[in-house]
Amino acid sequence: MSNIKADINLNQDIFTALIARHEVQRQLCQQLENTDDSKEQAKIYQQFKLELTAHAAAEERHLYVPVMEHDDGLDIARHAITEHHEMDELIDTLDNHQPDSDKWQQALKDLIHKVRHHLDEEEEEFFKQSKDILADDLQQRLGSLYQVEHNEFVQNNQ
Numbered sequence: 001m002s003n004i005k006a007d008i009n010l011n012q013d014i015f016t017a018l019i020a021r022h023e024v025q026r027q028l029c030q031q032l033e034n035t036d037d038s039k040e041q042a043k044i045y046q047q048f049k050l051e052l053t054a055h056a057a058a059e060e061r062h063l064y065v066p067v068m069e070h071d072d073g074l075d076i077a078r079h080a081i082t083e084h085h086e087m088d089e090l091i092d093t094l095d096n097h098q099p100d101s102d103k104w105q106q107a108l109k110d111l112i113h114k115v116r117h118h119l120d121e122e123e124e125e126f127f128k129q130s131k132d133i134l135a136d137d138l139q140q141r142l143g144s145l146y147q148v149e150h151n152e153f154v155q156n157n158q
Contacts, residue, residue, distance in 0.1 A: 014142035015127050022119045029112045038099040054153035056084045062146040070133045083118045
């Protein structure tokens with residue numbers, strides 16, 4: 001299984017730190033797809049949910065909010081937050097059904113699809129626009145803040 005708690009590298013800017021976490025999420029998506037055993041999926045899903053929740057909270061606070069402080073960043077940040085909300089709704093569905101049910105399996109497929117779409121869109125569009133909006137020194141500080149918050153969230157919720 002992937003390592004949810006990561007070593008903190010204070011030299012990483014926000015985008016490098018986020019891409020590292022995106023890779024963990026992609027690995028967890030792959031692990032979920034590679035097993036047909038619902039008990040194993042449920043175990044991996046708990047790790048996936050923790051990663052997504054920690055990531056979203058820290059990302060919204062340390063990337064989306066600073067980007068939203070600029071007029072050029074409002075629409076892209078709102079769109080990203082909307083996608084986080086859609087993932088939250090799928091997580092709620094998963095949490096309220098049994099892993100061996102059709103409803104759970106479909107919600108899992110939908111969540112994996114939504115996560116992959118979000119990661120790709122974020123890396124291809126949102127990050128490029130955000131790099132133009134945020135000063136280099138701020139990008140560096142935000143990277144450290146993101147990593148610390150992500151790891152604290154994971155540590156407090158395992």
